[in-house]
Amino acid sequence: MNVTIVDYQSGNISSVINSFTEVAKGKANLEVTSDIKKIKFSDKIILPGQGSFKSCVDSLNQIKGLVDTLQEFAMTNKKPLLGICVGLQMFADIGYEEAETKGLGWISGKVSKIDNQKGKFKLPHIGWNEIEIQKESKIFKDIKNKSHMYFVHSYEFIPEDKSVISAITTYSSKIVCSVERDNLFGTQFHPEKSDKIGLKVIENFLKL
């Protein structure tokens, strides 16, 4: 099995590489690349994302043919893709961080700033929070409800179709922390930084 972590200069992806390398040992070939040909022939894709929604979308667009290739992979060929943090947020139609920016439009919805109730809650939402599982999800196999995952973000994905939500977490409000629709998976939290339980999420994705 060939698994690709898309390296589109979206900031620091070392931790994603380290954790997937750890889990994939002897189970999958891991590539870290933005080479479109390699992405096309992958079995699975991980789309990480750090920094702002806008900077990530801009970086994706800077690599010629990348967005189309991802679109074909995930939407036409329906092969498994996991978006992490801003990687998930980019599934949306639109994001409002820095400037109004068009997303990939794979799952209808928007990405807006977390309502921190006029400063009552600190932002970014940093640290370990419990996931409240909303529906059975393949990447949560053998993961208990209320497990802790590591978060760091100030913006949240609000999908129109709530049935895609596989887990939420409670901060200043209920925040979508993972989605699943057919072959599309996304986590707002960082499985790569969420200790053993996070590695389990990665393992589940690799086992799909």
Add this chain to the structure above:
Amino acid sequence: MLKNRIIPCLDVKDGRVVKGINFVELKDAGDPVEQAKIYSDGGADEICFLDITASNENRETIIDIVRKTAKECFVPLTVGGGVRTIQNITDLLLAGADKVSINTAAVKNVDFVKEASKKFGSQCIVVAIDAKKVSDNKWEVFTHGGRNKTGIDAVEFAQKVEENGAGEILLTSMDKDGTKSGYDVDLLKTITNNTNIPVIASGGVGTLDHLYDGIVKGGASAVLAASIFHYGEYKIKDAKEYLNSKNVSVRL
């Protein structure tokens, strides 16, 4: 519910841990990678390395340590000490650090914080503020481990780094650091009340009760401690169980 974080900090000099843990299971008490792994396995919510190497020539050493640690610990890793340039940050992040902590360079030039957070995202930029009490309810920013007075008000500076994109503040009381008499709770309270980003409390922890004070009385989002964990007086688990027993929510 978001949990309060417990962050053990390891002081590293020329590639070796300065104050080592006395755990029996340790093969090499000075090996930062091994110690970080013990903390991570023990339930640390994050790991912090503070590089106190004096010379610039030895920067490769800390990078190598980060690289090795990041392959074994899958919790967030923060690295501070001598972070002065964008290239320093790039090197640490590429090696596997998740956040860097900027101290003197932020005081010298707050635009550096702006530049760094713009380039790498606020999520990985921590500004470390060393503050010393100068009068009632007034604290000043110091650099160089408390030796150099800057004349900058700590509250104003904290607000300024927030405006410039810092994701978190690591606040150390220079009056309390090393005393084991507890955090400067007034300082913490003042900073947490006047900023909107998470504050990590540091400097002065001697007992588990001090951790409680930092979170509950000081309003810190995370508590950092070095020696109480280094010398094996308490394990991370002890700290978490204690806090939990006093109704402070932690990741157990």
